[in-house]
Amino acid sequence: MKLPSFLETMSIGEWRLAQPEALLLLLLLPVLWWVHARRSGTQTALRLPATAVFRNLRPSARVRAEKALPYLRTLALVAMITALARPQEHHVSEYIESEGIDIVLAVDVSGSMLAEDLQPNRLEAAKRVAADFIRRRPADRIGLVIFSGESFTQVPATMDHNALLQNLEVLRAGGMLTDGTAIGDGLATAVDRVRSGGKSKVIVLMTDGVNNREHISPGTALQIAKTFGVKVYTIGIGTTGTALVSIQTPYGVEKMRQDVQIDEPLLRQIASGTGGRYFRATDNASLQAIYGDIDRLEKQKIETTSEEHTREWAWPFLVAAAVLLLAELLLRWAWLQTVEAD
DSSP states (O other), X not given: OOOOXXXXXOEETTEEESOGGGGGGGGHHHHHHHHHHHHHHTSOOOOOSOOGGGTTOOOOHHHHHHHHHHHHHHHHHHHHHHHHTOEEEEEEEEEEEEEOOEEEEEEEOSGGGGOTTSSSOHHHHHHHHHHHHHHTOXXXXXXXXXXXXXEXXXXXXXXXXXXXXXXHHTOOSSSSSOSSOOHHHHHHHHHHHHTTSOSOEEEEEEESSOOOOOSSOHHHHHHHHHHTTOEEEEEEEXXXXXXXXXXXXXXXXXXXXXXXXXXXXXXXXXXXXTTOOEEEEOSHHHHHHHHHHHHXXXXXXXXXXXXXXXXXXXXXXXHHXXXXXXXXXXXXXXXXXXXXXX
16 A cells, blocks of 8 residues: 555654554544544433533532543554554764875965956965865865965965965965065975875965076975875966066056966976876966866765664653553543442
């Protein structure tokens, strides 16, 4: 027999009925009440010509108890039917095991990152896609290194992604460090922050220029990365041709077009030498796609196992039914039973 749909899916939160079809027995209760009413109506009643004087009399405790007998039996039947439906507390415990990746984002913050070939400028566009990238990787330890003419660890690799996002938000191009582009320094600092990590160590290095300042050469930094087994993804950010750049002059800030110069051969060499990849971001959409590619390439190893726990709750209803039936028997046979004298 096919059950009504509301019975097949009868559950509230963690509570459910293992045999909801038993509730169909509740449909018999109106029939039982009808039979009881018919039988009660056939009893002979004492009729008095004047009953007005009795209307204000309250029924005795014995009369009230006798009227309660059908209700006790009905409640006992409801409790037994509910027990037959087997109410259960069912919940699932999930255990997540993850092997995260240690990642450091190395971001160029030189003045040229204010160029407006990406909207609203290169750095702001980079911050937005980096923030999305961080939010998609909750199992990873992620750090932040900034560089221009020198390098600085803004946030060591951490699981506190909220703090990381706050520090990412306050980054500004120009003025935070000595201006210039020291790719080797930025890479070496990032390697230092990730080298003691787990099995998977990754750096995402983004710049819009040519290496023109260095305490550590890019070649040396590359060898350090290879020594510690660090994979480096490099991103050259900037359009082809010229870009609009805001420049401080004696007459105020003026916008001028400048040639976009990115040392792509060096960035390719760093990426290929460490097992990574080089990407070129010429607009916001391509930059977002690049971070999406890196996200897919560096898959997080997350395993989820679950355990189901079920606890039967029929017994409280059986106890309630037994108590109600016992109460009815005591009332009927101990208190309401009439003993006739010989």
